[in-house]
Amino acid sequence: MNLKQLSHMLALSQTTVSRALNGYPEVNEETRRRVVDAAKRHGYRPNPSARRLATGKTGMIGYVLPTGTTVDIDPHFVEFLSGLGDYARSHELDLVLSPADADDQETTYRRIVANRQVDAVYISSPRPADRRVALVNTLGIPFIVHGRSEGFDFHYPFTDIDNEGAFHEAARLLVQLGHRRLALINGDDRETFAIHRERGVRRALAASGLVLGDQHVCSLTMTEENGYRAARRLLEQSDAPTAIACSSLIMALGVVRAVRDLGLTIPGDLSLIAHDDVFPWLKPENFSVPLSTTRSSIRLAGARIAERLAARISGLEEGARGEVWPVDLVVRGSVAGAPA
Amino acid sequence: MNLKQLSHMLALSQTTVSRALNGYPEVNEETRRRVVDAAKRHGYRPNPSARRLATGKTGMIGYVLPTGTTVDIDPHFVEFLSGLGDYARSHELDLVLSPADADDQETTYRRIVANRQVDAVYISSPRPADRRVALVNTLGIPFIVHGRSEGFDFHYPFTDIDNEGAFHEAARLLVQLGHRRLALINGDDRETFAIHRERGVRRALAASGLVLGDQHVCSLTMTEENGYRAARRLLEQSDAPTAIACSSLIMALGVVRAVRDLGLTIPGDLSLIAHDDVFPWLKPENFSVPLSTTRSSIRLAGARIAERLAARISGLEEGARGEVWPVDLVVRGSVAGAPA
DNA sequence: AGAGTCTTCCAAAGCGCTTTGGTGATTTTG
DNA sequence: CAAAATCACCAAAGCGCTTTGGAAGACTCT
Numbered sequence: 001m002n003l004k005q006l007s008h009m010l011a012l013s014q015t016t017v018s019r020a021l022n023g024y025p026e027v028n029e030e031t032r033r034r035v036v037d038a039a040k041r042h043g044y045r046p047n048p049s050a051r052r053l054a055t056g057k058t059g060m061i062g063y064v065l066p067t068g069t070t071v072d073i074d075p076h077f078v079e080f081l082s083g084l085g086d087y088a089r090s091h092e093l094d095l096v097l098s099p100a101d102a103d104d105q106e107t108t109y110r111r112i113v114a115n116r117q118v119d120a121v122y123i124s125s126p127r128p129a130d131r132r133v134a135l136v137n138t139l140g141i142p143f144i145v146h147g148r149s150e151g152f153d154f155h156y157p158f159t160d161i162d163n164e165g166a167f168h169e170a171a172r173l174l175v176q177l178g179h180r181r182l183a184l185i186n187g188d189d190r191e192t193f194a195i196h197r198e199r200g201v202r203r204a205l206a207a208s209g210l211v212l213g214d215q216h217v218c219s220l221t222m223t224e225e226n227g228y229r230a231a232r233r234l235l236e237q238s239d240a241p242t243a244i245a246c247s248s249l250i251m252a253l254g255v256v257r258a259v260r261d262l263g264l265t266i267p268g269d270l271s272l273i274a275h276d277d278v279f280p281w282l283k284p285e286n287f288s289v290p291l292s293t294t295r296s297s298i299r300l301a302g303a304r305i306a307e308r309l310a311a312r313i314s315g316l317e318e319g320a321r322g323e324v325w326p327v328d329l330v331v332r333g334s335v336a337g338a339p340a
Numbered sequence: 341m342n343l344k345q346l347s348h349m350l351a352l353s354q355t356t357v358s359r360a361l362n363g364y365p366e367v368n369e370e371t372r373r374r375v376v377d378a379a380k381r382h383g384y385r386p387n388p389s390a391r392r393l394a395t396g397k398t399g400m401i402g403y404v405l406p407t408g409t410t411v412d413i414d415p416h417f418v419e420f421l422s423g424l425g426d427y428a429r430s431h432e433l434d435l436v437l438s439p440a441d442a443d444d445q446e447t448t449y450r451r452i453v454a455n456r457q458v459d460a461v462y463i464s465s466p467r468p469a470d471r472r473v474a475l476v477n478t479l480g481i482p483f484i485v486h487g488r489s490e491g492f493d494f495h496y497p498f499t500d501i502d503n504e505g506a507f508h509e510a511a512r513l514l515v516q517l518g519h520r521r522l523a524l525i526n527g528d529d530r531e532t533f534a535i536h537r538e539r540g541v542r543r544a545l546a547a548s549g550l551v552l553g554d555q556h557v558c559s560l561t562m563t564e565e566n567g568y569r570a571a572r573r574l575l576e577q578s579d580a581p582t583a584i585a586c587s588s589l590i591m592a593l594g595v596v597r598a599v600r601d602l603g604l605t606i607p608g609d610l611s612l613i614a615h616d617d618v619f620p621w622l623k624p625e626n627f628s629v630p631l632s633t634t635r636s637s638i639r640l641a642g643a644r645i646a647e648r649l650a651a652r653i654s655g656l657e658e659g660a661r662g663e664v665w666p667v668d669l670v671v672r673g674s675v676a677g678a679p680a
Numbered sequence: 681a682g683a684g685t686c687t688t689c690c691a692a693a694g695c696g697c698t699t700t701g702g703t704g705a706t707t708t709t710g
Numbered sequence: 711c712a713a714a715a716t717c718a719c720c721a722a723a724g725c726g727c728t729t730t731g732g733a734a735g736a737c738t739c740t
Contacts, residue, residue, distance in 0.1 A: 002696055013720045018698060028718060048455050049393040050696035053725050056389075060436065067425040072620040078418045085407040085439035094457070095437040096400065099425035115388050117434070223621040250621050253593070257628055280412040281563040281590050288597055342726055353690045358728060368688060390726035393695050 001044045010038055021046070052116070060094045061309050062118030064109055064132075066102035072221075074125065075250070076277050076298050080146070083302025091310055106135055113139045120309045122146055127190050142312040144305050148192050148322065155320035157312070159304055163193045166294035166327035167200030167245055170273045173329065174243040175208050178338035179271060183241035184212060185230045185251055189219035194247065197275075201245055216241055220251075227254025235262055235270070242338045243271040249282055252291060267336035276330075290332035296325060341384045350378055361386070392456070400434045401649050402458030404449055404472075406442035412561075414465065415590070416617050416638050420486070423642025431650055446475055453479045460649045462486055467530050482652040484645050488532050488662065495660035497652070499644055503533045506634035506667035507540030507585055510613045513669065514583040515548050518678035519611060523581035524552060525570045525591055529559035534587065537615075541585055556581055560591075567594025575602055575610070582678045583611040589622055592631060607676035616670075630672035636665060 007017040012035070020027045020035035027035075038044075052058045065073070081095075088095060096118055100108035109132065112118055120142035123132050130149040137143075137156055145158035167184075174182055184201050187194045202212050215237060218230035227246065231254060234241055246252045252274035259266055266272055266289045276284050276293035284291035311317035347357040352375070360367045360375035367375075378384075392398045405413070421435075428435060436458055440448035449472065452458055460482035463472050470489040477483075477496055485498035507524075514522055524541050527534045542552050555577060558570035567586065571594060574581055586592045592614035599606055606612055606629045616624050616633035624631035651657035 003698095004696075014697080015699080015721080016719055019719095022698085026718065031718075045451070045454065047393075047696050048457060049389060049396075049398075050725090051698075053387075053389040053393045053727085054696080054698040056725085058389075065421070065425050067422060067429050069426060071422070073418045073422045073425075075415060075418055075619075075621055077421075078413045078415055081405070081417075081437070082407060082411070082413045085405050085413075085437065086409060089407050089439035089441065093439075095439070097421070097425065097435045097437065099429035099433075099435070101429065111385070114385065117388060223623075225621075225623060225626050228626065253622075254626070257626070260628065279415070281415055281565075282593075283563075283565060286565050286568065286594070286597070288600065343728095344726075354727080355691080355729080356689055359689090362728085366688065371688080387726050390695090391728075393697085394726080394728040396695085 001042050002047065003044075006039060006042065006044050009042075010035060056116050057313075058117060058119050059092060060096050060118045061088070061306070061313075062096050062098060062112050062121040063124075064105050064112070064121070065097045065099045066105060067099045068102045071102040074222075077124075079277060079279060079299045080124070080302040083297075083299035083304075084306045085302075086299075087303045087306035087310070091306075093306070093310060105132060109135055109139065113141050119313045120144075122305050122309060125191055125193075128192055128195065142309065144308050144312070146301060146305055148196075150192060155322070157308065157317075157320050158322045159301060159308065159325070160193075160322065161296045161301070161325045161327050163196035163327070164200035164203070166275065166296070166329065167197040168204045169200075169327075169329045170245050170292075170294050171201040171204035172207070173331070174245070174271055174273065174335065175204060175210065177243075177271065177335065179241075179243040180210060180338065181216065181239055181241045181243070182210070182212060183216040183234045183244045184218070185227060185234075185244055185246040185255065186217060186219045187222050187247045194219060197245075197247060213239075215239075222248040222251050224250055224254040224257075227251030228258045229254070231255040231258035232262070235259070235264065242269070243335070244273075246272065246274040249274055249276050249279065249284060249291070249293075252284075252287070253282075256287060256289075266334050269339055271335040271338075273329075273335060284330070285332060287334070289334050292332045292335045293330050295328045295330050301325070341382050342387065343384075346379060346382065346384050349382075350375060396456050397653075398457065398459050399432060400436050400458045401428070401646070401653075402436050402438060402452050402461040403464075404445050404452070404461070405437045405439045406445060407439045408442045411442040414562075417464075419617060419619060419638045420464070420642040423637075423639035423644075424646045425642075426639075427643045427646035427650070431646075433646065433650060445472060449475055449479065453481050459653045460484075462645050462649060465531050465533075468532055468535065482649065484648050484652070486641060486645055488536075490532060495662075497648065497657075497660050498662045499641060499648065499665070500533075500662065501636045501641070501665045501667050503536035503667070504540035504543070506615065506636070506669070507537040508544045509540075509667075509669045510585050510632075510634050511541040511544035512547070513671070514585070514611055514613065514675065515544060515550065517583075517611065517675065519581075519583040520550060520678065521556065521579055521581040521583070522550070522552060523556040523574045523584045524558070525567060525574075525584055525586040525595065526557060526559045527562050527587045534559060537585075537587060553579075555579075562588040562591050564590055564594040564597075567591030568598045569594070571595040571598035572602070575599070575604065582609070583675070584613075586612065586614040589614050589616050589619065589624060589631070589633070592624075592627070593622075596627060596629075606674050609679060611675040611678075613669075613675060624670070625672060627674070629674050632672045632675045633670050635668045635670050641665070 007014045020032040124146040126147045126149040129151040133149045148160045220226035273292045276295040277298040284293045347354045360372040464486040466487045466489040469491040473489045488500045560566035613632045616635045617638040624633045
């Protein structure tokens with residue numbers, strides 16, 4: 001059932017039927033009802049290929065997926081996707097993932113924009129002066145950055161959490177508890193979020209005249225194994241930290257294992273706070289010692305970004321507003337006063 | 341730069357240029373070279389919207405993503421995606437995720453087929469007599485099932501791992517080590533993979549005249565917390581098992597925690613084997629006691645399914661061949677002889 | 681030399697929608 | 711009451727590609 005058949009059936013022109021269906025004003029309400037009714041009854045759905053050829057609108061949002069045999073997709077992605085999908089579903093938006101060589105994503109961005117394959121894109125895990133952000137900005141396609149880049153001479157729309165504030169609060173708490181030697185097990189410090197977290201820790205320490213020594217900060221991709229390695233390295237030092245802030249729950253698993261292997265205890269010998277993106281399958285309260293966390297649902301972020309993308313596509317949102325969400329500090333059993 | 345301009349520039353018809361570019365035979369090789377060359381030089385790329393309107397081909401594969409505020413996307417998905425993306429990238433295929441209400445995916449399948457939004461789809465986590473498989477089969481769109489359904493009067497193409505064989509081997513090993521009371525901590529037993537795994541364990545036990553008691557099998561979604569709960573329930577019974585086969589590494593985390601909470605040890609009091617889908621961020625050899633596993637890379641499966649989908653789209657693959665991959669049994673420190 | 685066969689190219693007709701630029705009929709306005 | 715404005719609709723022109731149905735010229739064959 002296509003437009004031609006439907007309009008013929010109604011003894012109306014394609015123009016009128018199209019307009020009736022798309023809510024244009026220049027059509028009699030009575031006629032519109034007839035049309036809408038007939039469309040529903042016959043299960044008419046405009047062919048999206050035809051529509052996009054005519055309008056250029058696709059009803060899809062895009063994401064360039066970095067791939068490669070040695071490239072791992074961030075496990076957070078799936079939670080983000082849950083949120084994104086949840087919103088997208090109720091707005092008939094689809095998501096197209098365009099796999100790209102992790103080392104050359106630009107080609108793919110250019111392609112999807114040139115081909116008008118999607119109405120908008122989002123960018124995640126940005127780095128300072130991220131080329132993708134600059135590119136997408138000049139290409140002129142609507143976009144939202146999940147996280148923040150830095151060092152541009154232009155503004156851009158983003159949704160981020162207050163990573164610096166979160167880790168500042170976490171570190172401040174630890175300092176208040178008497179800890180003097182803090183360590184940070186961070187994610188990849190080429191990414192902005194990691195830089196912000198480190199900055200937050202440093203700022204909290206500085207407020208008490210303390211510093212975060214180079215030997216007390218690790219920056220690694222967020223795996224259990226790396227958490228373990230980092231913790232061992234830190235705890236086997238002569239000036240081992242008495243408290244650790246950790247960028248991920250997955251790494252925290254490794255930290256806990258290392259602590260156990262070394263015959264230490266949490267929180268007796270070591271206080272631990274980790275960032276929790278809220279996974280349904282791994283909860284901080286279920287760690288052998290319930291884990292204190294800085295918590296922010298990445299799923300909510302996904303939903304919000306879908307919402308903003310939809311708003312930008314339909315012209316409801318403009319400008320380059322950045323939003324920064326506060327992060328909860330949830331204190332559980334894994335923190336205590338510094339050992340004597 | 342569109343076809344019209346390019347053909348005008350070459351003083352050829354659109355027909356000829358189109359055919360030259362698409363490799364049709366009825367064009368002089370010399371002319372083809374000229375065309376291809378000019379196209380490259382001017383960066384001409386056919387508009388996909390136009391092409392799909394004309395041909396119906398989209399260059400995209402589809403996946404219906406079950407969503408909902410209470411629905412969690414399987415964390416395995418991201419690894420699967422890595423593999424899929426890895427293949428898709430090198431073949432200029434995109435993946436479109438169509439979010440659907442988890443309770444009504446059929447509408448979405450019908451939509452993407454009716455709208456010809458994708459050239460093929462894949463289905464994951466199938467259940468016995470899965471309606472999605474039946475639907476997609478009658479709708480006539482090329483598809484591959486990742487996993488298996490059962491109980492149809494038709495055949496369909498799938499790629500699955502030998503879940504039954506894997507758990508059969510695991511259980512057989514445990515029995516050989518003298519274990520008489522085995523337990524199974526399984527995933528959602530409405531899904532085929534879980535049914536097959538249980539069947540494998542039962543078969544191995546039966547071979548030695550043993551049975552898997554109802555009180556010794558748990559079926560839960562695969563979270564750390566559920567692993568913990570299941571393990572506690574099992575181990576606090578009067579006839580607690582001396583060995584557990586577990587369907588996921590994430591659940592195994594919970595099992596290990598429960599064992600520790602109860603003051604037991606692995607493998608002294610309990611032998612443990614889990615299924616490993618091969619995550620980069622959580623490795624069985626890094627468990628406090630290295631974990632024995634049945635191992636099969638879900639990432640490889642993703643790549644294979646992309647390959648088969650591509651083959652079906654281009655007509656290279658036909659029929660309803662199902663492939664079943666063998667699973668490795670990797671023995672590490674978490675298994676030992678049954679306690680006296 | 682004329683008929684048949686390739687080879688190589690083209691004009692034009694779709695694909696199914698949106699949108700431009702109208703046209704009569706009806707209502708409002710000065 | 712004529713002119714202007716509004717309403718409700720339509721025919722046809724795209725959007726940019728593929729594909730059908732030739733057609734002109736070169737070649738082979740008898």
